Amino acid sequence: MASPVDKRLLSLIPPVSRLIARAGVTQAASTVLVLARGVLIGWVAAQAIIQTAEFGAPQWDALTWPVVALVAVVLLHGGVSYVAKRQGSRSVGDVVDTLRVKALDALRRRDPRQVQEQSAHWRTVLTDGVAEFRPYLSEFLPSLVALVLATPAALLVVFFLDPLSGVLALITLPLIPLFMVLIGKLTAVHTERRLRVTSALGGQLADLLSGAVTLRSLGAVRQPSRQLRSTGEAHEKATMGVLRLAFLSSFALEFLATLSVALVAVNIGLRLVYGEMDLVAGLIVLIIIPEVYNPVRQVGQNYHAAADGLSAAEEILDLLESDGAxxxxxxxxxxxxxxxxxxxxxxxxxxxxxxxxxxxxxxxxxxxxxxxxxxxxxxxxxxxxxxxxxxxxxxxxxxxxxxxxxxxxxxxxxxxxxxxxxxxxxxxxxxxxxxxxxxxxxxxxxxxxxxxxxxxxxxxxxxxxxxxxxxxxxxxxxxxxxxxxxxxxxxxxxxxxxxxxxxxxxxxxxxxxxxxxxxxxxxxxxxxxxxx
The missing domain is CATH 3.40.50.300 (P-loop containing nucleotide triphosphate hydrolases)
Structure with a gap:
């Protein structure tokens, strides 16, 4: 796909729009609650430290309502996450069902001779391929919505509390998508190759199963076994190649995100030591700063996890786009x-x-x-x-x-x-x-x-x-x-x-x-x- 969300997916598969809208509502609520939780935790922790330094112990009478508010926010966030998961699962099921039904309808209207020639390929696309598209819908799209909503909101809170930390986050943030693009180009080639190999293996298995009795009666079992073993090894190599790239991408994204957070944390720590920064602002920024990078990191991880399904979805969208021609x-x-x-x-x-x-x-x-x-x-x-x-x-x-x-x-x-x-x-x-x-x-x-x-x-x-x-x-x-x-x-x-x-x-x-x-x-x- 040329963009994270193919426009054809929105126009040809209506449930996708509803899925994104629901994800947007729940993510907006989740973002507000996560930021509120970070502010409350930072404020309560800072006040407890300050009161201990002044009075020898925290003054819990003054902290009761903030703690109660923090518990309420945590419980409310859990409820929002549950609703998001439940609605997301139902929406993903609607999208997958619609995708399969529309693809089958389009294949029914195509030249049946061509469909028969490609039957093994389409069988793989409509079964394993569509199943592997689920992570894109259930994980990547929500993380993309989180990137659009949560990252700017968290960055604004950081800028409001400490502009210097906000500048550091703004400078280091583009490094993660840059590496995502570089690794993604390499991943696309391997996932397309894996889909082709899987289709060939599925077709061979179907043919062998349908003719197994005849082959056995003729004593012709060694050559099909060797061919099947060879194709299985090719499938194994293709799959392991994709897994190695997924591990590499996850490691790179985690490393960059950790390094970026550490850079901001070191800066805050040094300024707190020299008394150049307020403790309340410093603790709140330390708690919230991971939320700036986390949506970007999740987008990268989930995109690579859903790469197998993207190849199948692109083929189905191409089929639907050409339907009726x-x-x-x-x-x-x-x-x-x-x-x-x-x-x-x-x-x-x-x-x-x-x-x-x-x-x-x-x-x-x-x-x-x-x-x-x-x-x-x-x-x-x-x-x-x-x-x-x-x-x-x-x-x-x-x-x-x-x-x-x-x-x-x-x-x-x-x-x-x-x-x-x-x-x-x-x-x-x-x-x-x-x-x-x-x-x-x-x-x-x-x-x-x-x-x-x-x-x-x-x-x-x-x-x-x-x-x-x-x-x-x-x-x-x-x-x-x-x-x-x-x-x-x-x-x-x-x-x-x-x-x-x-x-x-x-x-x-x-x-x-x-x-x-x-x-x-x-x-x-x-x-x-x-x-x-």
Whole structure:
């Protein structure tokens, strides 16, 4: 970020403004109470010393009300700190939730092919990255508000009581932010590198977990293990580099702050010895002078502690700022019935234009197969029918019903933590329809069978059948266009035969069945085969 608070954060994430406003109110109250506490402690201590020198003991009758006021200020400051922490925690939660929701909405509107390619990176940014942004919100922003309010207020009190100490503080104060900037430039490079390494490691772990059973059955476990170990070591080095810089920055800031306070303290001590300064003013200044440097030191420490999250937040803000630049679905024309057609359809992507000049018409009551090898654009055609591609990538026209009339099975069906029943009804199908569709595709798992994160708890074939049952149940519930991407993947020949029967039954009742596949068994049942 070019400034401590990115303007985009305030304009794109409204809860941030409320967080800063609440922090400002509580910090103003806290500053007044801290300064009052310092003045009371200094005055009471000075009077006790003076009275002991004059009368042999402090005159507590004269000090009763100042001591009572001091206790009241301390208790009130504790209450303000509690309220600030509680409100701050709630506000930080609102900001994090808003940040994630807006980022997911923006990703939903982007080209899904690009999002899929960067899925590991965005998964890291939206989980660990956003979590590491919390210190910026909960610690750095409040400390920045304290710097704006507390440091000038403490400096004014010091100037009022002892102008010479105020001048010394004013001269030494800029040293801390100067070192903050120098160390911060070095830290930014290391944190960006750590985010890249973490994203790569997260993607590799996800891929290995999803294909662990296959790799083990093939005996190919040594090379992935070596690669994972190598990436883990790179992650360790990147993390330790950031930690070393954090330690260095903390040490430098603490050293400078301590040295600056010591300089003022020595000056006050010498002047008290030679009788050139009043004891009351000297003690109050000694107590308050750390409050001049403390907010600056806290800003430096908290900024470096939140550096990891800043990189992730910048990426999300860049995403939100560019959101809406590439509209999607403008190439679609509404269909009068369940007909889907493409006229001279060409779609550009990272690997060129695939498909190119595609023409086909899929009518109700028929089975249409988009046939071709991997990378020929079959899945991309489905994304175009769903209206998910940016207009800039598409030429030609697509005619299709609205998305709520389409049942879509992606090449990799998504499973969510829960049960088989919750996954088969995920798209809103009635449980009875989901149970019937499960029977049609040979899903023999009980409805209460557990499904864990990333599909653990079921095999690849069972996961495919859950996705098929969910899609067919949605079609039975009033979405008569079926887009099925490689529906026979991971299925045995017997299950493929059951799937074929289920698809033919849907076509016979008037549904539009479109299959993307390079499986000859799917081609055999097609009324029309479209070669890509």
């Amino acid at each position: 590439a509209p999607a679905g403008g190439y679609l024309s509404p269909a009068a019935d369940a007909t889907v057609s493409a006229a001279d359809l060409s779609i550009g992507g990272r690997d060129g234009v695939r498909p190119a000049h595609l023409n086909f018409t899929a009518r109700p009551g028929t089975v249409t197969v988009l046939y071709g090898p991997n990378g020929s654009g079959k899945s991309t055609v489905f994304l175009a029918v769903l209206g998910m591609l940016p207009d800039a990538a598409v030429t030609g026209r697509v005619t299709a019903p609205p998305a709520d009339k389409i049942s879509y099975l992606p090449a990799r069906p998504v499973l969510t933590p829960g049960t088989v029943a919750s996954n088969t009804t995920l798209l809103g199908a009635e449980p009875a329809l989901a149970a019937s569709a499960s029977t049609d595709v040979g899903l023999d798992l009980p409805p209460d069978h557990a499904v864990y994160a990333a599909g653990r708890g079921v095999s690849a074939g069972q996961g495919q059948r859950i996705g098929l049952a969910r899609t067919l149940a949605r079609a039975d519930g009033g979405a008569p266009v079926l887009l099925l991407d490689e529906p026979s993947a991971h299925l045995s020949p017997e299950l493929v035969a059951e799937l074929i029967d289920a698809l033919l039954a849907r076509a016979a009742r008037g549904d539009t069945v479109i299959i993307a596949s390079h499986d000859d068994r799917m081609v055999a049942i097609a009324d029309e085969v479209v070669h890509l």
